Structure formats: structure tokens, C-alpha cells
Amino acid sequence: MSPPFCSVRSLTVRYGREAALGAVDLDIVRGERLALIGESGSGKSTLARTLAGLLPERARIEGEITWPALGRAPVPGRDIGFVFQDLGTSLNPVLTIGEQVAEAAERHLRLGWRQACAHAEELLERVRLPQPASAMRAFPHQLSGGQRQRVAIAAAIAAKPALLIADEATSALDVVVQAEIVDLLDGLVREEGMTLLFITHDIAIASGFADRIAVFRNGELVEAGTIRSVLSSPAESYTAALIASHRDLSTPPLIAEVAP
Numbered sequence: 322m323s324p325p326f327c328s329v330r331s332l333t334v335r336y337g338r339e340a341a342l343g344a345v346d347l348d349i350v351r352g353e354r355l356a357l358i359g360e361s362g363s364g365k366s367t368l369a370r371t372l373a374g375l376l377p378e379r380a381r382i383e384g385e386i387t388w389p390a391l392g393r394a395p396v397p398g399r400d401i402g403f404v405f406q407d408l409g410t411s412l413n414p415v416l417t418i419g420e421q422v423a424e425a426a427e428r429h430l431r432l433g434w435r436q437a438c439a440h441a442e443e444l445l446e447r448v449r450l451p452q453p454a455s456a457m458r459a460f461p462h463q464l465s466g467g468q469r470q471r472v473a474i475a476a477a478i479a480a481k482p483a484l485l486i487a488d489e490a491t492s493a494l495d496v497v498v499q500a501e502i503v504d505l506l507d508g509l510v511r512e513e514g515m516t517l518l519f520i521t522h523d524i525a526i527a528s529g530f531a532d533r534i535a536v537f538r539n540g541e542l543v544e545a546g547t548i549r550s551v552l553s554s555p556a557e558s559y560t561a562a563l564i565a566s567h568r569d570l571s572t573p574p575l576i577a578e579v580a581p
């Protein structure tokens with residue numbers, strides 16, 4: 322067996338007195354699409370931010386995170402790309418789409434500005450943004466929410482990160498656009514061989530395309546396993562309740578797809 326991409330051991334994270342994440346053990350397999358699910362406040366984003374080195378300074382971390390497949394500590398932005406939920410804050414309103422994606426390429430790939438702009442346009446094509454050449458000159462407010470999220474994804478993958486973290490990246494979008502973005506992420510990680518950490522509170526979205534699922538509650542990892550095993554025989558009553566609360570999952574065809 323190849324070494325895990327990332328190995329998390331006894332990870333505890335505190336912002337204040339209480340642990341936001343308590344003694345989490347989790348391996349992330351290279352190339353897998355791992356979904357983190359769980360209700361609001363369960364610690365999903367805390368785990369993602371810890372991996373990406375994006376915790377606030379006052380946060381205290383105990384435990385160990387190693388990157389066996391990488392063989393060194395990841396450089397955030399270059400080895401790990403991050404896409405957030407908030408379509409407003411991840412893009413700068415006063416910079417053009419082209420400038421922001423090119424800036425990411427320039428910074429992480431050490432390209433000259435002209436090359437970075439050419440690369441940015443290719444990236445906009447890769448995320449299937451309509452009319453990438455003219456979109457380069459557009460400002461964020463001129464795009465739809467789904468288009469802005471495509472731009473954020475383009476910036477996140479500019480340096481070809483080994484790990485892409487999407488934290489509720491589709492939650493602010495309507496259902497049809499959500500599905501398009503999930504489809505895009507799925508295609509990109511397959512083509513680029515990226516590992517995807519997909520965070521959602523929506524178990525239906527997670528089960529639609531992820532390989533494995535990790536269920537969080539109150540800062541603890543409740544269970545982790547393949548989508549098939551977790552959906553068909555959840556080990557924990559909490560997971561069973563999450564599944565049962567989702568009508569789409571308790572009715573065909575999804576269960577039929579998942580059942581052995």
C-alpha cells in the first residue's frame with residue numbers, strides 16, 4: 322500500500338477553552354475524493370484550516386499532521402488550494418478576474434506577468450468559464466455566483482496543488498449550479514490527479530461523487546469509510562439519523578446505486 326497523502330493523529334484544536342476538534346485520527350489517501358460532513362459547528366472547517374495552515378494565530382494545536390506522500394510540509398497555496406463558500410470575499414472586487422487568477426499563477430509558479438496572464442486564461446478555460454478572453458477583463462460583480470466560484474477554483478488550482486480543499490464551495494449556489502460545480506471539481510481532480518477534500522453539510526451531495534466520507538459531530542470524528550459502507554450500514558446512530566433526515570437518500574435511486 323502506498324503511504325497516505327496526509328496522516329492526522331490525535332489532532333486537537335482550541336480557539337478558546339473548549340476543543341473545536343478533539344483527538345481526531347484520519348488518513349487522507351492520495352487521489353481520493355474525501356467528503357467531510359457533519360452539522361454546523363462540528364469542526365469540519367477547523368480541520369480544513371488546520372491542514373491548510375489557515376488557523377488564526379491564537380488557535381492552539383496538539384497532535385500530529387504528517388504528509389508522507391509529499392515527504393515535506395506543504396506550502397499553502399502551492400501544494401494546497403482552498404475554495405471557500407463565500408463568493409463575496411474570496412475575490413477582490415476591484416481587481417479584474419484576469420488579474421486575480423494571474424496573480425495566483427505569478428505568485429506560486431514564479432511566472433512573469435505576461436506568462437501568468439496567458440496561464441490565467443487557460444485556467445479560466447479549464448474551469449469552463451464562458452468566453453474566457455473577455456472574462457479576463459471582467460470584474461467579479463459582472464459574473465454570476467456560479468461563474469465567480471469557477472474563477473475562485475481557477476485561482477485555487479493555478480499552482481497545480483496536490484490537495485484541493487473545497488469548504489462549502491457549493492453551498493451558496495442553487496441546486497443546478499451546485500451540481501455543475503461539483504461536476505467541475507470532480508473532473509478537475511481526476512484529470513490533474515489531485516486529492517480533494519470536499520466539505521459539506523449536505524450528505525446527498527457528498528454521496529453523489531465522493532469516494533469516502535468522514536462524519537463529524539461536536540469536534541469528533543464519528544466514523545469514516547467508503548460512501549457505500551457508510552450509507553448502507555452506518556456504524557453510528559448519528560450518521561443513520563443524518564441519512565434518514567435526507568429524503569433523497571432514503572428513497573431510490575441513490576440507495577439503489579449505492580447498495581452492493
Ligand SMILES: Nc1ncnc2c1ncn2[C@@H]1O[C@H](COP(=O)(O)OP(=O)(O)OP(=O)(O)O)[C@@H](O)[C@H]1O
Nearest residue numbers: 336341359360361362363364365366367368377522
Ligand atoms: N475563528 C474562530 N474563533 C473561535 N471559535 C471558532 C472559530 N472558528 C470556529 N470556531 C468554533 O469551533 C467549532 C467548530 O467550528 P467549525 O467552523 O470548524 O465547524 P464547521 O463544521 O465547519 O461548521 P459549519 O458547517 O457551520 O461551517 C465551533 O464551536 C465554532 O464556534
Ligand code: NI
Nearest residue numbers: 365366367488
Ligand atoms: Ni465550516
